[in-house]
Amino acid sequence: MDALVLIGTFVVLCLVGMPVAYALGLAAVAAALWMDIPLEAIALKTSDGMDDFPLLAIPFFILAGAIMGEGGMAERIINLAKVFVGFIRGGLALVNLLASTMFGAISGSSVADTASIGSVMIPQMIKAGYPRLFAVNVTISGSLQPLLIPPSHNMVIYSLAAGGTVSIAHLFVGGIIPGLLLGLSLMMLVLIYAYRNDLPKGEVVPLREALRIALDAVWGAITVVIIMGGILSGIFTPTESAAVACVWALFVTMFIYRSYKWSELPLLIGRVVRTVGMVMIMIGFSVAFGYMMALMRIPAHAAEFFTAIASDKYTLLLYINILLLALGTFMDLAPMLLICTPVFLPVIQKFGIDPVHFGIIMIFNLGIGLLTPPVGPTLAVGCAIGKVTMEAVSRSIMLFYIPMLMVLMLITYVPALTLWLPRLLLGN
Secondary structure, three states: HHHHHHHHHHHHHHHHHOOHHHHHHHHHHHHHHHHOOOOHHHHHHHHHOOHHHHHHHHHHHHHHHHHHHHHHHHHHHHHHHHHHHHOOHHHHHHHHHHHHHHHHHHHHOHHHHHHHHHHHHHHHHHHHOOHHHHHHHHHHOOOOHHHHOOOHHHHHHHHHHHHOOOHHHHHHHOOHHHHHHHHHHHHHHHHHOOOOHHHHHHHHHHHHHHHHHHHHHHHHHHHHHHHHHHHHHHHHHHHHHHHHHHHHHHHHHHHHHOOOOOHHHHHHHHHHOOOOOHHHHHHHHHHHHHHHHHHHHHHHHHHHHHHHOOHHHHHHHHHHHHHHHHOOOOHHHHHHHHHHHHHHHHHHHOOOOOOOHHHHHHHHHHHHHOOOOOOHHHHHHHHHHHHHHOHHHHHOOHHHHHHHHHHHHHHEEEEOHHHHHHHHHHOO
C-alpha cells in the first residue's frame, strides 16, 4: 500500500499536467505523510540532492553550450561539415548529421542540438529540394548523438542517480564509440535513401575556402579538447573541465568571433539560469522520491522480480530495454534516469552487468523516447522549426528507428563497444 501511495500520487499528478519535478516532490510528501515520516526528512533529502559538487558540471556545460551555440559556432560547424561531405549526393543531409556529431561535443543536449543545427539546416535542405519531413527526421535523429558524445549532461545525472558510484569520466569516454556508431548508421541510411530518391548533390568547396572555414571553426573545436583532454590527462575533473570550457567559450565568442553582443549576454545567462533551476529542482525532488522508494524497499523488490523472470543477463537486458522504450514515450529523459536508476542498479549488479555499460544503454534507450509522441521534446522542437505536425513526423520517422534500434542492440549485447575505450584510456 505504501508503494501504491507513492507511485499512484506521482502518476495522477503527471496525468493532470503537473510538471514532473513537482509531481516527484509532492508524491514523496504524500508518501511521507502516509507512513508518518517527518517532513523534515524530505526537506533534508531534497537539499542534500542538490548539494553535490559534481552537479556543478551541469550549469557550466549548459552555459558553455549556450554561449557557443548562440555565438555562431553552429554555423561554423555546418560550414566545416560541408567541406567533408557536402559534395556527396544527399550531402546536406550528411552535413546535418556530421554537424550534429561535432556540435554535440559542445552542447551535450539533444534539444539544443536540434534548435541550433535544425534552425540552419532544415530551411537549407527544404530550399535545396529535400522533402520537408525528411529534413526534420534527419535533424532530430542526428540530435541523439549529443546524449552519448561527451559532455552529455545526462551522464552527470545518471552518475548522481547511481549515488556517485559510477565515474563521470568513464561514462564520457564510454559513450564516444556508441555515439559515432549511431552517426555512421544514420549516414548509411541517408546515403541509401539519397541514391534511391535521387536527392541533390552539393558542390566541392575550393581548397582555399576549405582552409579558411577550418581555421574559423578550430577555435570552437578547442572546447572539445579542453573537456576531454583535461579529463583524460588528469589535469581537470569533469566539473573543473566544464568551468574551464565555459571561460574558453566566452573568450572565443566575445573576443575572437565577436558575433555576440555584450548587451545580450545577461539575457542568455537568464535563460541558462532558468534551465539549470528546473534541472536542479527536479534532481532535488527525485532524491527525496528515491529516498522514499528505498524505505519501501522498491529497488529490492524489483531486483527479486527481475531475478525471478530472467534466467540470464541477456534476457534481463532485453526485458529492461523493452520496458524503457515504453516508458520513454511518456516521460522526459532526465526524470526517467533519476527514477529508474536506483531501481535497476541493484538488479544489473546481481547479474554482473557493468554500471557504465548499463548507463550508456539506458541513456540511449530513453533518448529514443525524445523522438516519440506524446512527450518527445526533441520531436516537438524539430516539428516547430520544420513547420510540420507531430503526427506526420511520427509516421515518417519509422525508417530512422531501424538504425537506432540496431545500434541499441549492438550497444546492449557487445559491451566492448562501451567499455573498451574507458579501460584503455582510464583503466578500471
